[in-house]
Every structure is written in structure tokens, then in C-alpha cells.
Amino acid sequence: MLAIDVKDLRKQFSVQKNREGLSGALKDLFKREYNEVTAVKDISFQIPQGEICGYIGENGAGKSTTIKMLTGILVPTSGELKVNGYVPFKDREKFVNGIGVVFGQRSQLWWDIGVIESFQLLRKVYRVSEADFRKRLNELVERLQLGELLNRPVRKLSLGQRMRCELVASLLHNPSILFLDEPTIGLDIVVKTEIRDFLMQMNREQGTTILLTTHDLQDIEALCSRVIMLDDGRIIYDGGLDDLKNRWSKGREIQFQFAGHTQLAKLRQLTESLDVTWSMENEVTAKMWLPHAVNVSDALACVVGGVEIRDIKIIETNTDDIVRSIYSSGSASTAKETV
């Protein structure tokens, strides 16, 4: 069974128009006018069980609206969706036991009571037995090092501590699918890494399916083999992260450190059969830019025979740059054609 199955999913919102001035306000009182905003435009995708999939897009692309439909918070305008075999907004009661949700910007914990009491309340909501709850809680507390935080009120936790507690809260009932909406927003790199490691381990050991929206592409690099990219409510890319890099990065850079003084002309001569570009940093270091069509090993082979190399470093274009250039150059339409 698929974890998530979405077909031609659409969500439209009616937004009230506000006319200008006093007369406009009076007219609004008697006759309201509405604009239609289509946040999600007939998207289709399937996520098999056990996959970690990144769901990315610029502000307003439609990510949160999709997550809200997938978690049963919003009813779609049209289209079909099934999560764990259930239609989220129809089969709510059965459905919620199989999913966990973390909204990085919103808490599911009660602000003024101790963390453990929030967990107990959630245990009752999800109807988890006391024995199962204790076992699960002990595992999660140990893994995320929450021991001394359990009796503190949520309002006294740092953001990183709270996020770790939010994760535990979403997992107490052992869901098979986890929806994460910006789970690492505002966190420092140490906590981000901790959370990423935890999610990887959980996915590996328990096969938890994860759908992750984030603006932090390092989350995607660390966790996801697949990425779905949205632009203005439409899917413009759905595939592997490596494939995305191969298609969109313009190439790679190799940084060389030579054993002695090296001339640019000599380097150009060594690689004249290849379509590469050189630039000197100083007398002993240079950078070679090579497009994807040129093999790294072919390029290295040309240089190795002609100059003595002390060190090399191969730098791939990072995902951040690729995604930024897809959006900013408006080349999303090109992506659409090539998918």
C-alpha cells in the first residue's frame, strides 16, 4: 500500500475583497465580493511507505496547504487523496492514529504545564495504553536526551528543547507517517544535526515515511533521496536529488594546489582537448571549472602528467544554488518540460 497517494489535488480559497474608502466599506457591508486564490493546482504524486520525501517551494507555493489537506485539516476543492489508505478529511478518527505532525511554527504542547503532562494528555487523545506509552516514551527520551526537561513547563524550554519535545509528542502513538513542516526553523546547527540524525535513524529502523517541507535545503540534502518542488501551486520537479543536481547544476569546480609555481598557459595547454576553464588564485593554486559533459577523471588525468599536485578538492554546485537559480531565472518552465 502507498503511504500517500494524491491525484489532481486542488485547493481554492475565497478571499474577501476590501473596497477602498468609507463608501467601499459600506458597499462591502451589503454586498461582499470575493477573489478566488488557487493555492494548489491539480497536483499528483505518490509516496511509497518508508520513503523520506522533501517538499519544497518558495513562500506561497502551496506547501502548507498541501500538508493541511494531507493531514485532514483542510478539505480539498477537488481531486483525490489517500494517506495510509484513508481519505484524511473523511476518516479522521481512524486516520489520525497513523500519522504524526510537527509544524515548526506552531506548538502542539500546552504552554504552562510540564512537558510530561502534555505527553500524558496526548496519550489519552491517541488512546495509547499506559504500558505502550511508557515504553515508547523511554525510548524517545533516551534517544533525544530529554530526561531533565520532562517536568519543565513548555514556556521555559529553549526552541531546540521544545522542538525535540514536539517530535516526541508527534511520535508517542508510533505513527507510520510523519509530516514535518519546517521542523528545523530557527534552530542552531547542533540541534538541527541532532534532529536530522534522529529522523534518519527512525526511518531506517522503523521504516517511518516522512514528508518534509523546509526552506533549509541542508535538511533535504541530509535526509531526502527524493524531492518534490512546487511553484505557484504546481509541481515543477519530482525526482531524485542527484538527478536534480545533474540536470540543473552547470558543472563542478576542482581546486588544485600545486607543488611549485605554475603558469596558467601551461594548465590550459595540458587540458586543451577538454572544454574546461581555468583561473589562477595565486602562483601555486588554481581552479578548474568543468561542465557535466567533462569527466572529472579525464580532467584530472590531463593535469596529473604535466604538473606536480599537492592537493585537490572537488566542489559540486550546492543544492541551494541550484534551487535558487531555478526559481530566480524563471527556468521552472524549462524544468517542467524536462521532467
Ligand SMILES: Nc1ncnc2c1ncn2[C@@H]1O[C@H](COP(=O)(O)OP(=O)(O)OP(=O)(O)O)[C@@H](O)[C@H]1O
Ligand atoms: N486560509 C487561506 N485563505 C486564503 N488564502 C490562503 C489561505 N491559506 C493559504 N492561502 C494562500 O494560498 C497560497 C499558498 O499558501 P501556502 O501557505 O500553502 O504556501 P507555502 O508554500 O506553505 O508558503 P510558506 O513557505 O510561506 O509557508 C498563498 O497565496 C496563500 O496566501
